[in-house]
Amino acid sequence: MTSPLLPVASEESPLKVDMQTTQNRANEILASNSVSISSLAKWDFPPQPNPQLTFLAQAQTNQDRADEALQLYQKGTDQLNRGEFREALATFDQVLVIFRKIGARQGEGNTLNNLGAVYHNLGQYQQAFDYYQRALAIRQEIGDRTFEGTTLNNLGVTYDNLGQYQKAFDYYQRALAIRQEIGDSAGEGATLNNLGVAYHKLGQYQQALDYSQRALAIRQEIGDRSGEGTTLNNLGGVYYNLGQYQQALNYYQQALAIRQEIDDLAGEGTTLNNLGGVYYNLGQYQQALDYYQQALAIRQEIDDRSGEGTTLNNFGLVYDNLGQYQKALDYYQQSLVIKQEIGNRLGEGTTLNNLGLVYKNLGQYQKALNYYQQSLFIKQEIGDRAGEGRTLNNLGSLYDNLGQYQQALDYYQQALVIRQEIGDRAGEGRTLNNLGSLYDNLGQYQQALDYYQQALVIAQEIGDRTGEGSTFNNLGSLYDNLGQYQQALDYYQQALVIKQEIGDLADEGATLNNIGFLLEAQNQLELAIIFFKQSVNVREEIRDKIKTLPTEIQQSYTETIDHTYRNLADLLLKQNRVLEAQQVLDLLKVQELEDYLRGVRG
The missing domain is CATH 1.25.40.10 (Tetratricopeptide repeat domain)
Structure with missing residues (x-):
């Protein structure tokens, strides 16, 4: 897988x-x-x-x-x-x-x-x-x-x-x-x-x-x-x-x-x-x-209402990256109210973009799309080129997640042109990384590798730890897909160190999950179980922090990460550790265990 x-x-x-x-x-x-x-x-x-x-x-x-x-x-x-x-x-x-x-x-x-x-x-x-x-x-x-x-x-x-x-x-x-x-x-x-x-x-x-x-x-x-x-x-x-x-x-x-x-x-x-x-x-x-x-x-x-709106927005950014989505939404909503109240169009476009990002992370893709489109309209209307590049990039990422790769590619290319044109090095690195991810998904590994390497150079050059960690993870995934497991593991481990160091729970959970897949492919099942369990623990920490969100939103987030729980349960069942598997699936509130077991064993 x-x-x-x-x-x-x-x-x-x-x-x-x-x-x-x-x-x-x-x-x-x-x-x-x-x-x-x-x-x-x-x-x-x-x-x-x-x-x-x-x-x-x-x-x-x-x-x-x-x-x-x-x-x-x-x-x-x-x-x-x-x-x-x-x-x-x-x-x-x-x-x-x-x-x-x-x-x-x-x-x-x-x-x-x-x-x-x-x-x-x-x-x-x-x-x-x-x-x-x-x-x-x-x-x-x-x-x-x-x-x-x-x-x-x-x-x-x-x-x-x-x-x-x-x-x-x-x-x-x-x-x-x-x-x-x-x-x-x-x-x-x-x-x-x-x-x-x-x-x-x-x-x-x-x-x-x-x-x-x-x-x-x-x-x-x-x-x-x-x-x-x-x-x-x-x-x-x-x-x-x-x-x-x-x-x-x-x-x-x-x-x-x-x-x-x-x-x-x-x-x-x-x-x-x-x-x-x-x-x-x-x-x-x-x-x-x-x-x-x-x-x-x-x-x-x-x-200072304008400044207050800006700083509230920035709190949202931090909590978003820490996987504390409820706090992020609260801060963004407070920020948006102020910005709309005082007529700050530039700031309004920014916070709409960021709200889209949270809903995308929660798996609420239609809501994310709506916020991104509102943001893009404002940014193009007022001539905010840097902001336009940012939202185009995020639209690309959204369509990438939906498997609509041609639309994703179109948005990424538009974003890259703007970011290179205005000298936005950090943004350029992010979009290059995302283009690598897209070509990786399409199985065009050489193109993916070229983009990842360009992204990594920029991230390390400017000290972008978040971007560096994500590109390390993606290089690991690429070499994993190529069957070069030792190189893949090396990149995953470098990514994991950074993600844990900066406290990025969402990406930490993803990289732990990826290491679990890699070890499973090498038939190191006990180690794979350990890493899947760590990934589940991290994701449970995030789920615990969004308990006050509507049930529908909690469920959509769970659907974006439930593969980790199911893979862990699958491995445990293969080792006849049924009670442990039951406990993992209970976390997903899966009631019909027997149906699931029949599917796994069949």
């Missing part, structure tokens, strides 16, 4: 890394506005048509109100920098009333802009957009070029987060032109950073690196510590998506040190989340969970 393969369908969400694209804009906005507001209090009042004494009295009154507005404005600035978004909202609302009352147009524009920043940080992008547009109209009306650049930049950020990348690029380029023209180095650094983020989201990693490096050079040169932390974080994100995890860790650690030093809570939450993502991809799940827990605590504390 051929061994089951491990096509790496456990494709992660790209937004384990959520690039910090709002807090840096908020800081940049506030730093520049503080200068403008100070001067505003001195001369930006409209002339009054009253007699001289009344005019002087009103001027003094306006000055008093302006001083009050400045104090409140600084308070709002501090609240925004600390991530106290609800409090900042209330404070800036008060400021806006005062500036309108005294006719301070520049102050009104600045406050509208910052209210946009608050709503942006709250993930309420449509409201952010509305405030930015009102701010832009005032700034263009009064000829305020510096802050026109700021608001154009922020509108770019809003479209970026809504997944409307072409509009985002248009606004960023307009902002960059103004900032370079007037010599606004801080603003230029911010917009270069944001262009890097947009290219990152589109999977155009070399352009992302180029813009981010230019931004970093400017920010270090002018001593912009907050901006430096942001761009270091984003460079970590690019290297993460390129599968260069050690470089990603280095950049994230530098970013975290700066953000903790300057008390940037929102930024700290982002980088803690991203460190969790690296450890997740390295298969170090406990460290990943620790970082995610720290990130979630901060994000909930400061009411």
Whole structure:
């Protein structure tokens, strides 16, 4: 009997890394506005048509109100920098009333802009957009070029987060032109950073690196510590998506040190989340969970809805890989609610993809297909190339499992083209592995071997332990099918070490099962029974963790792994160990044992 393969369908969400694209804009906005507001209090009042004494009295009154507005404005600035978004909202609302009352147009524009920043940080992008547009109209009306650049930049950020990348690029380029023209180095650094983020989201990693490096050079040169932390974080994100995890860790650690030093809570939450993502991809799940827990605590504390949705999604990824499907579903559903609520299309597409993955692992293929198709629609609609490649790969894996190999091949080929085109090394390795699995299933072993070897080189090169373990398992299966049992056993053992080391229960159970098949083929029945029993124990651990799921889902999962139980029972019966066989079959709740026994013995 051929061994089951491990096509790496456990494709992660790209937004384990959520690039910090709002807090840096908020800081940049506030730093520049503080200068403008100070001067505003001195001369930006409209002339009054009253007699001289009344005019002087009103001027003094306006000055008093302006001083009050400045104090409140600084308070709002501090609240925004600390991530106290609800409090900042209330404070800036008060400021806006005062500036309108005294006719301070520049102050009104600045406050509208910052209210946009608050709503942006709250993930309420449509409201952010509305405030930015009102701010832009005032700034263009009064000829305020510096802050026109700021608001154009922020509108770019809003479209970026809504997944409307072409509009985002248009606004960023307009902002960059103004900032370079007037010599606004801080603003230029911010917009270069944001262009890097947009290219990152589109999977155009070399352009992302180029813009981010230019931004970093400017920010270090002018001593912009907050901006430096942001761009270091984003460079970590690019290297993460390129599968260069050690470089990603280095950049994230530098970013975290700066953000903790300057008390940037929102930024700290982002980088803690991203460190969790690296450890997740390295298969170090406990460290990943620790970082995610720290990130979630901060994000909930400061009411960062977008960040909270991202980190909840990432918890789901870890528990999915640990075979704790109920927990994974719970976290994904919480994440999806938030992302849909705040209009985060990119994040919504990611979490829909991940929900599909859980249902695929549970054997609920129609549900998985529905989620994947919803995800693919969003990703293609918003131009998320990296995400599109990920979901195409997962659709291929689903059809592979259903034995519909031509459809699987079509999806894998589409995924591979995208991943190679955008330089997604980790994703390329996963899809190469899956193509190997497909050709293995078709009995085209030389082609399968070629793909597996390419996948293994990439996985080892970038430190992708999950992918490496799966490809080792699949190489074992291939040599098993070729009757080269010693080579097969060597690969299986290497796979098993990795799967146990990283805590991947589902794949550990599969590899133990495969070793059992191999030993059975060599007539080493006692050893085969030992490995089948270990596989059953692992799978019982997973089943125990999904007991709260509906019975139908529990049963569909059991159907994906019941061959291990039946093979074990078969071997035990051949040795007349009927009671042990009964116990194994009882785990499957098989009531008609006699029918089964007749089938085995006949």
